[in-house]
Amino acid sequence: MARSLRIAVVSLYALENNGVRHVASSLRRAGFPVTEIYFKDWINNNFPWPTEDEVQALIRLLRERDVQVVGFSVRASAFHRMASYLTRRVRHALGIPVLWGGMHPTFLPERAIRHADYIAVGEVDDAVVEFFSRMEEGGDIRTVPGFWVREGDVVHRNDIAPLVDLDSLPFRDYHSHDDKFHIEGRRVRRGDPFIDNPEYTLLASRGCPYWTCTFCSNTLTRPLYEGKGPKFRVRSVEHIVRELEYAKGLCKDIRVVRFDDEVFPIRADWIEEFADKWPRRVGLPFEILVDPRMVREEPLRRLKEAGLRALCMGIQADESVNQRFYNRHTTNRQIIEAQRIFRKLDIQSNLQVIWDDPASTEEDKDRLFHLLMELEQPFELFLFGLTIYPQTHLARRLHREGRITEADIEGVGTHAFEQFRVGLNYPRPKADQRWLALLVLLNKRFLPRSLIWKLYESERFKRDPAPLVALAQAANLAKMAAVVAEMTARGEMTPLLIRRWLNLDSLVTM
Ligand code: B12
Structure with missing residues (x-):
């Protein structure tokens, strides 16, 4: 009509x-x-x-x-x-x-x-x-x-x-x-400004199977939708595959598909159907997000065969912080085991860490560093600054405890604009500058682990991390150049992406 x-x-x-x-x-x-x-x-x-x-x-x-x-x-x-x-x-x-x-x-x-x-x-x-x-x-x-x-x-x-x-x-x-x-x-x-983007993004689900992390908006949507139908909903494989058939006919440059779901659907029968239909009818490499609690070798093997190229997994923090502060019931063991599986299956892993939280002590940060050093290489590391979203458990707790003011909560504050991805230039206490520099250096393949341990032990950098930060900046730029070169070779680098990532005023860590 x-x-x-x-x-x-x-x-x-x-x-x-x-x-x-x-x-x-x-x-x-x-x-x-x-x-x-x-x-x-x-x-x-x-x-x-x-x-x-x-x-x-x-x-x-x-x-x-x-x-x-x-x-x-x-x-x-x-x-x-x-x-x-x-x-x-x-x-x-x-x-x-x-x-x-x-x-x-x-x-x-x-x-x-x-x-x-x-x-x-x-x-x-x-x-x-x-x-x-x-x-x-x-x-x-x-x-x-x-x-x-x-x-x-x-x-x-x-x-x-x-x-x-x-x-x-x-x-x-x-x-x-x-x-x-x-x-x-x-x-x-x-015209559609996204139609020639080489990366096609979509959601296979809405909601989250876990719902508990105190920083996340899903803790708010869950009670909101109480009694309104199933809250974690997964699309049928057929619906997703048909969408890609439709999109491929119009978005001519798709090189990779990224599923933005909080957690990629994990039901065994769904994965089976997906692994069967995706390569036959879509045939594009794809990327997903996983949670350490769901990582199993067999389903990931099926997804790898279907075209899974890379995945993101939230580590967030050391397990003690995850459990007592984020209400996120993952363990360091699960993370180590998950990374072992990614390496075994040769799936690129992009591991994510949240920085700038008020709960992590020096000991927690030290344990996080040791955890990352224990992970099988290679892996990519993405550092995010903790953003406090309004009404979340996290916001309410920190506010109640007098550790933040209204101005620190998004809406009044704009943290997501400034340090959503962590940058090394941002003003931080010296101890944090040292930790961040070490984190940026530790997954660079061109730097041996023995060197990272030496940098970690150096008393000099504990007193003055500036030279370590400069080294990390240089390693970061070298890494970025390598990523850009790799993506260009795959035809995935566009002026749009260069603008979004490589802004010299707001360089992020990689
Ligand atoms: C995927 C995702 C992204 C993707 C988006 C991909 C894409 N193609 O859209 C990317 C990575 C780009 C992204 C970026 C950001 N994101 Co984001 N993102 C999400 C995520 C996981 C899903 C969003 C989504 O697509 N949902 C599906 C759609 C259909 O739902 P929807 O957007 O809510 O829209 C529905 C309704 O809200 C409503 N609606 C929405 N708009 C409108 C407009 C009108 C007129 C009407 C009537 C209705 C309506 O109708 C829609 C259909 O039902 C959510 C978490 C979540 N579960 O929602 C976070 C989330 C929305 N993101 C968040 C943030 C902070 C960001 C960034 C600011 C981060 C950053 N600094 O870069 C940017 C902002 C970019 C921007 N300019 O908007 C936060 C916001 C929290 C808050 N209170 O501030 C969320 C909630 C995640 C969280 N941490 O909890 N994000």
């Missing part, structure tokens, strides 16, 4: 944005004319405030497209201030109502509704169609599940919408061209 309400959905600093793409697909399927706007892209540790040119370009575009209602996707809380600024500017210039959706309004609805006219709370792939249908037909939008509506000072709050059946969702749309725009600097480019 053709609809006439002209809607725009805006992604903030993300060309991929699943949220925007899913909402746009659902609305298009229901017949609504939708404009997708990708407002700026992200660069690691660098999210510059929008320029006046960019704001004007957004307003102009909305005016030209004669948009009647605009939705901003506020995925991360750090975008809160940008979203409220753009909301004010758009409302002032065009007088149209503004809707916010995404994880931020889901976790902080009371704060978000002060800025937007409407907010979507939770996932709304189906509910968004109901909301806009009622709006177009002049029905009552104040009672649509999944939405809050503000009329002056009065807020109409509705319950969460039922969780959706993932197999019933339309694929994210890669066939529309004319109604997608990317605004960056003075330029507005028409």
